[in-house]
Amino acid sequence: MAYKVPDLPYPYDALEPHISEETMRLHHDKHHQAYVDKANSALAGSEWEDVRPKEILTRLAELPDDLRETVRNNAGGQYNHCMFWRSMSPDGGGQPEGKLSRAIKDTFDSFARFKETLTEAGLSVFGSGWAWLVFDGKRVFIVTTTNQDNPVSDGLTPLLGLDVWEHAYYLTYENRRPDYIEAFFNVIDWDVVAERFAEAPRPDVSDILDRTVSISGAQKRYGDISYDDARTQAAELKALTGWGPMAKVGTVARAWTALSVTLERHGAATVTDLEPSEVAQMAEELWIVPPSRSMV
Numbered sequence: 023m024a025y026k027v028p029d030l031p032y033p034y035d036a037l038e039p040h041i042s043e044e045t046m047r048l049h050h051d052k053h054h055q056a057y058v059d060k061a062n063s064a065l066a067g068s069e070w071e072d073v074r075p076k077e078i079l080t081r082l083a084e085l086p087d088d089l090r091e092t093v094r095n096n097a098g099g100q101y102n103h104c105m106f107w108r109s110m111s112p113d114g115g116g117q118p119e120g121k122l123s124r125a126i127k128d129t130f131d132s133f134a135r136f137k138e139t140l141t142e143a144g145l146s147v148f149g150s151g152w153a154w155l156v157f158d159g160k161r162v163f164i165v166t167t168t169n170q171d172n173p174v175s176d177g178l179t180p181l182l183g184l185d186v187w188e189h190a191y192y193l194t195y196e197n198r199r200p201d202y203i204e205a206f207f208n209v210i211d212w213d214v215v216a217e218r219f220a221e222a223p224r225p226d227v228s229d230i231l232d233r234t235v236s237i238s239g240a241q242k243r244y245g246d247i248s249y250d251d252a253r254t255q256a257a258e259l260k261a262l263t264g265w266g267p268m269a270k271v272g273t274v275a276r277a278w279t280a281l282s283v284t285l286e287r288h289g290a291a292t293v294t295d296l297e298p299s300e301v302a303q304m305a306e307e308l309w310i311v312p313p314s315r316s317m318v
């Protein structure tokens with residue numbers, strides 16, 4: 023099945039004044055179409071003809087040598103631009119909410135610092151390429167790629183791609199890439215980015231959630247632990263502090279207090295509602311699973 027350029031999910035002039043109608047027409051109708059045409063002509067008749075772009079980008083090493091670079095650039099062009107159009111909206115801008123907002127703050131401390139970092143990344147791309155917000159199953163961070171490479175080739179989930187090819191901005195912003203990046207922030211559709219984050223693969227922590235811990239003499243599943251449970255456990259362990267055989271009990275008591283704070287901060291009813299990466303990391307600090315590193 024040959025690739026196609028999808029229609030824009032909004033009119034060509036919908037992103038004005040941030041991204042001009044003229045830019046959108048050229049970028050979507052000419053540049054994106056050119057990637058699609060070149061990808062189709064390279065793939066036609068090959069065993070890769072029916073493989074979706076995302077899968078091709080994760081299996082580049084398997085492509086025949088005479089196809090690899092052409093397909094990498096043009097299947098990449100197709101995948102990247104399909105994502106790009108859907109990442110923008112005339113109702114975009116502002117900041118993400120919910121779990122994505124927390125993940126961004128966990129990594130960058132604030133949305134403002136995230137914005138600065140993505141901007142710096144976009145400006146750092148020499149020549150043509152992209153700056154990305156990606157997720158590795160544990161945390162979000164920023165990477166850049168050159169040409170039409172996509173982070174999915176490195177096993178990462180792309181959440182948001184900023185196209186910094188000159189064709190994305192030159193008609194309006196000429197050589198002023200910083201002004202284009204600033205404008206891009208006014209059209210980011212954070213709902214779409216949040217959906218990608220929610221659907222991204224995560225490590226399986228079900229065996230950790232099913233472990234049990236004794237709280238006030240009753241066995242409780244880690245995944246079912248609530249704010250009140252965590253506070254109770256923290257208080258009971260704190261009372262043991264200083265008791266010889268429990269040398270590290272103070273550290274563990276503090277970890278239970280930290281768990282209660284985390285549950286409250288995330289509005290999570292139980293540990294099951296937290297991000298898997300947090301579930302796994304805290305399980306070590308709470309000694310629900312043996313720590314992989316020194317807890318001193």
Ligand SMILES: [Fe+2]
Pocket residue numbers: 049053103185187189190
């Ligand atoms: Fe582009």
